[in-house]
Amino acid sequence: MTSSKDFKDLPWEYGLFDAHCHPTDNLSSLQKIPGMRAKVLTVMATRAEDQRLVAEAAEQFGVTIEDFSQADMDWSKDHRIVPAFGWHPWFSHQMFDESEYGQKEQLSQEDKTAHYKKVLKPQPEDYKFLQALPEPLPFSHFIAETRSYLQQYPLALVGEIGLDRGFRVPEAWLKAELAKRDEELTPGSREGRPLSPYRVDMEHQKKVLLAQLRLAGEMQRACSVHGVQAHGILFDTLCLSWKGHERRVLSNREKKMYRSTGELPDDFPEDDEDATTTTVQKPFPPRICLHSFSGPAEAVKQYLAPTIPCEIFFSFSKAVNSWAANDDGKVEAAVKAVPNHQILIESDLDSAGQRMDDYLREVVLKICRLKGWPINAGVQQLRKNWRRFILGDEFPQEYPH
Secondary structure, eight states, X not given: OOOGGGGSOOOGGGOOEEEEEOGGGBGGGGGGGGGOSSSEEEEEOOSGGGHHHHHHHHHHHBOOHHHHTSGGGOOOTTOOEEEEEOOOGGGGGGEEOGGGTTTOSSOOHHHHHHHHHHHEESOOOOHXXXXXXXXXXXXXXXXHHHHHHHHHOTTOEEEEEEEESSOOOBOOOOHHHHHTOOTTBOTTSOTTOOBOSOEEOHHHHHHHHHHHHHHHHHHTOOEEEEEESOHHHHHHHHHHHTTTOOOOOOOHHHHHHHHHHSOOOTTSOTTTTOTXXXXXXXXXXXXXXXXXXXXXXXXXXXXXXXXXXXEEEEEEOTTTSOOOTTSOSHHHHHHHHSOXXXXXXXXXXXXXXXXXXXXXXHHHHHHHHHHTOOHHXXXXXXXXXXXXXXXXXXXXXXXXX
């Protein structure tokens, strides 16, 4: 086990990589990124207001493919962002399926009211509340825009996407509150507003999630996935995305036959789940990160099933995960259940700077302690994991411990 004296500091020169954060929610913090000790921030979009902002941040601070080819990834301090474009489940009600409205690209006020009454539960009857909600966007517009961003940024992910049973839609701004709103914050988030009684219908959330998973499959990009109070239904929905593409697992009899003959059974698909195969378009992403994973260790094991055709990563944060003081809680058990080559770290913070570095440092120390990793080896392992999550270019490799 690692002793406490090893936790005084980290080998920052090896590189710490934030797998999930939101600094475009506070634009003034972006200028702090070059001075941060973290190597790269994986920056998520969540809603209409921040897709373009994430792209602009990537224009200024984006990492390139060429950066990864440098020895020890020793690129410029100005190359610090990998962008991600997606629609968070908290804002999924703000999208509509054109097929339900005669292929309209813009809804009338009557259709807007009908849409929100359909996708919010319980059904809202407050006319002022309904009218204060944003004009919903069509699926096709968002998917086309996201595809364009992914084409423009070859390293970009799809994220943040997912499912959330617990979130409630915020109430509309009151005039007095709006007048005092902090203009430095990107619009669209809760910003302390009271929550309404309304949640987004889970079937609608699933439809929005599946559309984005299909796009990630089309573009063969990794995804960062949110799941709150929805571990079972999230797993089932992800399984829907790869249904019919599951890996074939050899039976004991087939394994014995293979060992004796050196040949696979006749009905074993030759290119089944070959991660290097690019000629066959797949409707699911090649890699998924379950961000700030809050499920139990048993849920981790579900995602390690050998039939699952994409690689699943699990990231952990100080900001969201409920860590136990004695290292004996649910999150700690989940960390221990995650294979060493599938674990990531994140801050999940909305401002870049020293606090983000501090949060990353704390979660690294926690994970190294739980895994029994020496600090240097642990930081290098996490670096390899992040690189493989982004690029998918390295065979899983673990450091001894």
